[in-house]
Amino acid sequence: MSVAALRKGRPALGAASGPSPDVPLRFGDDPFVWACWLYYEDRLTQGEIADVMGISRATVNSYLAEARERGIVNISLDPKRLAALSVAEELKRHFGLHDCFIIPDDGAARPAIERLGAAGAQVLARMVRSGDVVAAVWGRTVLSVAKHLRVSGLQDVTVVQATGGMAADVPYTPERCATALAEALHGRMVPIAAPAIVADAAVRRLLIDEPLVKQQLTQLRQASRAVLGVSSLRPESTLHASGFFDAVSLTNYLARNAVGVVAGRFIDAQGRPVTGPLDERMIGLELPDLQSIDRRIAVAGGFDKVPAILAALRGRLVNVLVTDAATGQGILNADGAARITGRSSVTRLPAEAPAAGPRLLAKKFLNDPDDVVDEMLDGAIAAHRTHLTAIKGTRRAFRAIKGPRTGKVGLVIGGGAGHEPCFLGYVGHGMADAVAVGNVFSSPPPDPIVCAAHAASGGAGVLLVHGNYAGDIMNFEMAADRIAADGIEVRTVVTTDDVASSPIEDRQGRRGTAGNVFVFKIAGAACDLGLPLERCEALARKANARTFSVGVALEPCAMPHTRRYNFTIGPDEMEMGVGIHGEPGIVRQSIGTADQTVDAMMDPILAEMVAARGDRVAVLVNGFGATPLMELYLLFRRVSQRLTVKNIDVAASLVGSYCTALDMAGASISLLHLDDELAGLLQHPCDTPAWRTGTGSP
Known part of the structure; x- marks a missing residue:
């Protein structure tokens, strides 16, 4: 099936077939080649292609049916166009380009x-x-x-x-x-x-x-x-x-x-x-x-x-590279990449349009998915310019405008994007002094962590706080070694508040989830009060040890790059104990009422917290990104009832989206078991984009 054959006799896109789709750069201006590539090479269904291209499934089917109507069995794109497209794809993959446009050979x-x-x-x-x-x-x-x-x-x-x-x-x-x-x-x-x-x-x-x-x-x-x-x-x-x-x-x-x-x-x-x-x-x-x-x-x-x-x-x-096919292949050859032959071995024929089913791709406000994190950060910095500023030398590290100061321990936090307002939202006076941000659900690399540490350092050492995930542990440890080699004393605290992810005997193996927000607050207050590094570390560890969280998901989240959901769940099911990246929970069960769901979450928390009558807690009812505040207040209502029965005082309450999982529908409950020391630190003034307490400032 040549490109010319595909074009022949077709109505102009935007006439009978609806609005013209925004064709990815590597396909030039040819939506027909795009549709065929998605079907024959990427093996998407016609419904998926319709979602990707922004046209109707009937239009997709008519494009593909033309080849069948002409009796074509072995499908092949025009060799020159296919070779150029293949080289562009390989250059983009091999060098991590945003995009690549290859000019086909025209003799x-x-x-x-x-x-x-x-x-x-x-x-x-x-x-x-x-x-x-x-x-x-x-x-x-x-x-x-x-x-x-x-x-x-x-x-x-x-x-x-x-x-x-x-x-x-x-x-x-x-x-x-x-x-x-x-x-x-x-x-x-x-x-x-x-x-x-x-x-x-x-x-x-x-x-x-x-x-x-x-x-x-x-x-x-x-x-x-x-x-x-x-x-x-x-x-x-x-x-x-x-x-x-x-x-x-x-x-x-x-x-x-x-x-x-x-x-x-x-x-x-x-x-x-x-x-x-x-x-x-x-x-x-x-x-x-x-x-x-x-x-x-x-x-x-x-x-x-x-x-x-x-x-x-x-x-x-x-x-972004624009070059010709011969040069593109020469670049790949010179760098040891596989040679692109320009031949397609595709033999798949168009099938009938599949029956209507559940939506496979999520709708999102995006420009280019490759830029979603950087553009999100640009927007966040513009929105919170009185709190945050970029750190020179990296696009993924930011410092508080009113945070770092001489003689103060610097607090650096960090983790993957997709959890907003965590981690960026907790940078400011009284909390973190700097933050490093990774790609979606991915740890920041060592370089921005090191940059953040230098920006936060006031000569009294730096405390690093992050969640308990393999990538974070590896990259923060590498960064800590480099920070220490630069002459800055450094300590690290890993958050482990997720009760459902590991038994109490293996507390150090638990995930860090929304409860890490409490640890950031306590550590930030300790640093802001001018306490020494070892004391700040001890208080952060104490807060972590006394924080308990459980999460539940009703619907999965969808990654920006694919818009596909990262796990599946039945229409009448919920996942109890789910992680903030969609990690499996401890049980999948039928959806209960709001009160029943809270009880299933609170039972393991209260069993482990061992609070006496008259004790105080801070409560966080956290939305995972797609849960309305109305439902979060329903959950808090039951949390409050459970604590009242046990004569446990709610000294502080947070209800909202504090640590999300993109657009996951669900929530988590976190309790911080307070004592006098932690209660005082929790109320210490802070001013960040996502948490403000009191009016103090340095």
Whole structure:
């Protein structure tokens, strides 16, 4: 089944077949290829394809039925298109790219620079949004992108030169490239009012301290999109032809194993900066600033550029690649990846549309699922800018604006995304000083944990608190070793409040769940009071030992990347003892009333807590993400009744979503068995996005 055959005689999408779906970048603008790939390669059902593409199942069926009507048995996509698509998929997987667009071989019908420019324009048009700041790197390919770019409907787009100006007599100067892109995007162009390369380091320092240039460079560092080419070091390259580096011999960089240039900066085969005589003379985007830009779109092709493009990919200087099929395959070959043959062995025929059944994919507010954590963090920081600020050098660590101070123990917490407001919401005065955030339901890597510890350190040591999960334990232990090696005293407390996950004899094997919020509060208060590190650690351990939690799920949660539910449960069932990632509970049983459910949760908690009459507790009735507050109050009502019967005083109560599991329907109950010391620490003033007590501030 060729792409041409699929197109032949079909109505335009948006006419009889409904609105045009937003086709993923790697499929170009061809929804027919997308539908066939999902069915024949990814083996989705027609109902699933309809959900993914946003069209009706009948439309999906009609697309696939055409092949059957023509008597085609062995299905194959056009070999050139399939080869390009396969290379794009493998490049994306192999290098962890956000996306990849491969231009199919067209027999050299058009010059490569034109084909790359047209493809790059298509990609940029898909990725630029209103309000974006675009860093424009100069070069022939970037100018070709601007030439082919046609965009309408955007507002408040700013295009900033990525380097200072140049006097070379070529059409693709930094000024011209930035101007052309700004015109195509109907945006504002911001120049860099200084030469790209100046006489010496002293001149550079003077220029970048000029208010105008400083303001322009600040705007450049705020870029959310970057468009760039990748230059090789061959004699006929753009690099040589432009005269940009005539001020110094390239042999200085070749001797240091440079293989290419990105944004005017030399890189080695691993994408690392190559130092040389120009470093202190150049004005423009630096490689660490480039790496912090959300979308780094490289448009480059040609077999001679394979080493340079490969280096940029290895160094994560690029996360969106536009290239041709031969170059893409060459990059994969050079990095030892499997060769893509371009042949499909698919023999599956379209089946009749399946009978209607339960929804397989969850509905979510998403842009690109690959960006959900970073975009969520951007939104959270914007919403809570009076409490939180990013830590330089990482996108996954944040500190409290009013937290860290000299002479105080720093408290660092962390864990995977998907539990909001945990962990980010408990950073602020009186609680955590810094936080490290991982991917959805995944531990943060050691690097952001180390960054968070340095930001939180006030010279009195750092206390790390995290849940009892294999990834967290491994990464926090690695981070602790590095923190200690940096001369900062460090202690670690692991939360283990989930009564259902392990018997009391194996308390250290229990999961950390919503009860960890109590531990954060106690530890944060101890640190804020100026207690020494060993005392803060002891109080955090005491709070953990006296916290007891049980959770129950009514419905599973759906992961953003797949929108598929992570476990199944019957329509009349609930999972007792479930974890905050959807881990299995201790029993699956029929749904009871709210009171019956609370009793089943409270019984093991009260049996283990061993409280005397007149004792005090703090209660947390926590929603897992999709449970309305109405139902949580129903649960708290019964918790209060159970405690009243035992003459146990509820000294503090929290009802709401404090530690979620994405969109899971369910709840957990946590009790902190208080004594005078813990009660005082629990009431100590704090001010964070998710928990505020009192009005105190340092």
